[in-house]
Amino acid sequence: MPIQALFASFDKYLPLNDEEREALRSCVIERKLRRKQFVLQEAEVCKHYTFVVEGCFKKFHVDTKGVEHNLQFIAENDWITEVDSIHNRKPSKAYIEAIEPAIILQISQRDLYDLLAKFHKLERIFRVIIENRYVALENRLLQTISETAEERYLSFMEQYHDLASRLPNTQIASYLGITPEFLSKIRGNLSKKTEKS
């Protein structure tokens, strides 16, 4: 049952009681997605908080020259959040797309607000979720600002080593802000270095 994954994820923060579980269960919608399907497209207002049960997503932005920039990868037991769009009802600046076939659980903005108002515990859990996201994002910014492409690649591999093998290099390159060819060059250099030593 996919919803068990959601409960388990919450329980890591604070264990839920039956009432809270029931309330959650009654407003969660399950969806299956194929590769390349979108959860959210640019200019659309995000209507759901989305929990990933299975599969992997990329969140990306298309710049004025038409180039895609991967902002984030989201996989199992993690939340897809387009914070500005869902809370402030603004059109999204980003796309969110499935890289693999996926199962997700969605809660509508309306239902989420009711849940947060009714259960202090859920409000807390969602505060902590967003805090964790904030920390991850700040680390990402730090890396982007102060590291070379090679260092960023190494940081990425360390942080996402489980995911890395599931992702095509083009996607990783877009995350790192370089071309796939250059990523390949970096890998070549690194394997030369390790051979020597």
Added chain:
Amino acid sequence: MPIQALFASFDKYLPLNDEEREALRSCVIERKLRRKQFVLQEAEVCKHYTFVVEGCFKKFHVDTKGVEHNLQFIAENDWITEVDSIHNRKPSKAYIEAIEPAIILQISQRDLYDLLAKFHKLERIFRVIIENRYVALENRLLQTISETAEERYLSFMEQYHDLASRLPNTQIASYLGITPEFLSKIRGNLSKKTEKS
């Protein structure tokens, strides 16, 4: 009274009642800082949530080569938050330093946790505060990733135009990830462009 600024800031999210105000007042500590004083230093564990009543701060990171990278500026009616450090009791990776003489209000981590546990409304306000921070940070990342130095400068001026005049160029350059000399070059180019048209 500095604490009025804090109440006013909260009231923008959700109006506080007397009990909540009293609880807040009883655990808030006021501090005055001079230029170049630190609120937090690297490797230190952040012990307080800090609200800026007056003055302006920079949050920065020093890389392996000793170069400073400004992550963020924080001014009046905004919160200084070192999320990872305060919540997970980890040593901070960043420094937070006053650029101007400042007045701040601080709540200890312990007191904050009590407040959040006791008052659902405060939990909500702090959730929304961190969400807003997240949105700002995501925009910053987007700019860093997909814009040229000149575009980043223009975005910065748009977003922080009130602050910009209070900040020395060296600080702005460090935020943009370029040298002060190059920032000066960008400004020169831009004023040439506008002269022509």
Added chain:
DNA sequence: GGAAGTTTAAGAAATAGGCTTAATGTAGTT
């Protein structure tokens, strides 16, 4: 099994942004 997409490779080319120096300007401290 064939088409479409990925990865590696390697050399040439572009350019954004750094470095240096120097002269002038501005603020903070005593």
Added chain:
DNA sequence: AACTACATTAAGCCTATTTCTTAAACTTCC
């Protein structure tokens, strides 16, 4: 008020990092 320590602008040269290009080999997917 004067001294000092930073900040800013400018200009020319420079180069490290990436991109671009082409091509061949390898995968994955329907």
